[in-house]
Amino acid sequence: MFFTYLRRELRRRRKAALVVASGLALGIALVIVVTSVSAGMGKAQDKVLQSLYGLGTDMTVTKAAAPTASSSDRPRFRFDAQDNDSDAEQSTDRVMVQGFETLSAATVATVGEQSGVADAAGGLSLRVIKINGQFTRGQFRQGESGGSGGGGRQRGEAGGSARPQGEVQGGGADFDVDNYSVYGADVTEPELGPLTSSTISSGRTFKTSETDGKVAVVDSAYAKEKSLKVGSTLTISGVTFSVIGIATADSGDAAANVYIPLAQAQTLADAKSKVTTIYVKATDSQKIDSVKATIQKNVSGTTVTTSADLADTVSGSLSTASSLAADVGKWLSIAVLIAAFLVAGLLTSSAVSRRVREFGTLKALGWKSGRVTRQVVGEAVVNGLLGGALGIALGLAGAYAVTAISPTLQAQLGAGAGVGGGQGGPGGGGFGRRAAARTLDVALTAPVSVTTVAVAVALAVAGGLIAGAFGGWRASRLRPADALRRVE
Structure with a gap:
């Protein structure tokens, strides 16, 4: 009914x-x-x-002090004078730590021991400035005497000696400056760090056994610019690295132009047992704030940044x-x-x-x-x-x-x-x-x-x-x- x-x-x-x-x-x-x-x-x-942090990363730990650069941190380039007729090409580069602030590598273990931390890995961010070019010798050409009569002689007598008339033609310097970023990755922790926000489009990524290997993974945009491919070689501060893989960023810009093992990056920058960033994965994604508070309390001199903190900076x-x-x-x-x-x-x-x-x-x-x-x-x-x-x-x-x-x-x-x-x-x-x-x-x-x-x-x-x-x-x-x- x-x-x-x-x-x-x-x-x-x-x-x-x-x-x-x-x-x-x-x-x-x-x-x-x-x-x-x-x-x-x-x-x-x-x-x-x-595009700003790696997959699996819940937060990062960096040094709390604001980065400052002293006069000694500025890169200095020295070129030898060539006293011969051949204009030889000269090249030099400088490897600097990004931000000029580092943490001890022992801090990575300390962070990893904190309650709520599932895993932690350190990384070293570098900036390489490479200058390559050559000096060209100029040619001096003798010119004619400037005028007749006694005027010239009088000027010569007044000056004490007569200067030859002429000019230098040609010569100069032609140098190319290459500025690129290098990231030292902890190859034993492949699931943490900014390299995980890129996909290997050619070749392979690092093996866990290549902790001190002279191998490199190159970002695809930088590889295209420099005509690099798997099997190519890349020289950084006199050390030759073999390109084993090409990485394509999943979104936006890549974290670095070149990725190399952390130990090699520390050697290049003369920063033994140093890192710039510690990437942290929490045991529970719902307790990130409490893990952040624990690290800040127990690991002094550090700043902890979560994805929520970083999201506030996106405009x-x-x-x-x-x-x-x-x-x-x-x-x-x-x-x-x-x-x-x-x-x-x-x-x-x-x-x-x-x-x-x-x-x-x-x-x-x-x-x-x-x-x-x-x-x-x-x-x-x-x-x-x-x-x-x-x-x-x-x-x-x-x-x-x-x-x-x-x-x-x-x-x-x-x-x-x-x-x-x-x-x-x-x-x-x-x-x-x-x-x-x-x-x-x-x-x-x-x-x-x-x-x-x-x-x-x-x-x-x-x-x-x-x-x-x-x-x-x-x-x-x-x-x-x-x-x-x-x-x-």
Whole structure:
């Protein structure tokens, strides 16, 4: 009887049911789109952060002191004078530690022993400045005497001796300056560090046995610029490295131009048993803040930076859009949803007032107030489910449209991004590097999860119940005698 009457009433009042369902559908669709776009923003931010630190890295530890460069830290280049006719090519390079601040390699073990730390690995970020070129000897050409008569002789006598007239033609210096970054990786910890944010597109990565090997993995962009490939050789400060792999950054710029084993990097920079950054993986990603506090308390003189800290330094349209989606979009969807619920309730209540004679007759025939209320609530819940189905369809269509269009957002990583102590420059590697201003383009998607759909269904049922509560309350208050005296 309940379902028969329900089906008949919904069919008889199709337009009113469609209006209620449409209002709920718009609110639910907006919630789905905003939730999906927010999830896409989160994925885009993770992609940007992945270009700044390695996969599996929850936080980094750097030296707390601000990096300062003394006059002795400035690179000095010396070239020998060539006293022969051949213009020989000269080359020299200098290897410097990024940021001029280092930690003892023993600190890596200390950090790894802290509660909540699953693993820790050190890395050394270097900057190499290479100057290569040659001096060219100029040619002196004798010129004619400047004038006749005694004027010239008088000038010569006054000056004590006569200077030859002529000029030097040609000659000079032609030098090329190459400035690139090198990262010393702990090859025994392949799952930690900035190299894990790149994919080996050619060759292979380091073996755990190559702790002191003269091998290198080169970023694909730098390899293309310098015409390097697997099997090529690369000389750094007189040490020749064999290129064993080409790495392509998964997102944005690579952490470094060249990756070499940590021991080799320490030797090149004369920084034995030193690291610039310690990459840390926590045992539980939900307890990162407590692990950070533990390290800061027990390991003095260090600064701990998490992905949340680094995310605050990302600006640009991605950051703006993320804020809008998280703040304006969230409150807008809530406001629209509340408005949809209120409209659905008012429309249902209004429909009850137009059915006073009908409900009065049903009560006169023996229907209890609870049965009348259940009938009204049942109709409202069906309208809510219909609105939910329509809203889910509209929300999925909106999310698909955003993913299909894939609008490009920009994430700007300025010099202020070095919140972890500033170890490193562009390609310095890790949370702690102070990156030069650069912009990453990230395509926005709107993934829809099963949880989002489940929430939409729950909202649809809640909307129907709220609307039914309004109408059921009105219907339960009707008295048969009063209802039968009213005319529709």
